[in-house]
Amino acid sequence: MFDxxxxxxxxxxxxxxxxxxxxxxxxxxxxxxxxxxxVWLVWDLGADEWFADCPVLLDFGSEQVEINHQxxxxxxxxxxxxxxxxxxxxxxxxxFQLAWRPEPIAQLEELxxxxxxxxxxxxxxxxxxxxxxxxxxxxxxxxxxxxYNALDExxxxxxxxxxxxxxxxx
Numbered sequence: 001m002f003d004x005x006x007x008x009x010x011x012x013x014x015x016x017x018x019x020x021x022x023x024x025x026x027x028x029x030x031x032x033x034x035x036x037x038x039v040w041l042v043w044d045l046g047a048d049e050w051f052a053d054c055p056v057l058l059d060f061g062s063e064q065v066e067i068n069h070q071x072x073x074x075x076x077x078x079x080x081x082x083x084x085x086x087x088x089x090x091x092x093x094x095x096f097q098l099a100w101r102p103e104p105i106a107q108l109e110e111l112x113x114x115x116x117x118x119x120x121x122x123x124x125x126x127x128x129x130x131x132x133x134x135x136x137x138x139x140x141x142x143x144x145x146x147x148y149n150a151l152d153e154x155x156x157x158x159x160x161x162x163x164x165x166x167x168x169x170x
Contacts, residue, residue, distance in 0.1 A: 005089045011076035024077045028119040029170035034060040038102040040084040045097040052153040069149035073133045107158040114140040119170045126164035
């Protein structure tokens with residue numbers, strides 16, 4: 001199993017809204033009311049940019065959600081398995097230098113310290129090959145975060161889901 005060079009990480013790939021909801025819906029719903037302490041991203045030190053192939057970590061204190069997308073519809077959600085204070089090594093290249101960074105994007109810093117109103121599963125219905133892919137939405141008092149499949153990597157949106165998303169509140 002490919003671990004993305006992250007010690008202890010074992011992604012569990014799921015497909016489809018019903019499968020993701022059955023596996024993780026209750027636990028994600030239980031995050032409501034918790035304060036977001038950090039959003040960790042893997043940073044490519046050489047290019048000075050987000051490396052979107054690795055999981056996005058949402059730290060709510062005693063519960064850390066680890067979200068990752070690959071291919072066109074694979075979604076892995078794990079909990080409390082990654083320590084962002086530990087180094088990571090991309091397994092296919094010795095020259096590729098990566099490191100965890102908390103809130104390296106300004107919009108993520110704006111969400112830090114806010115209490116989660118609710119989590120949701122979002123199903124893409126935009127009439128494209130991505131139809132049916134599942135994203136995670138997190139609503140805060142002063143902002144929103146969606147972590148979606150950007151076709152074989154993670155993508156981030158910082159606004160409420162648009163009309164091409166079917167939102168399923170948890």
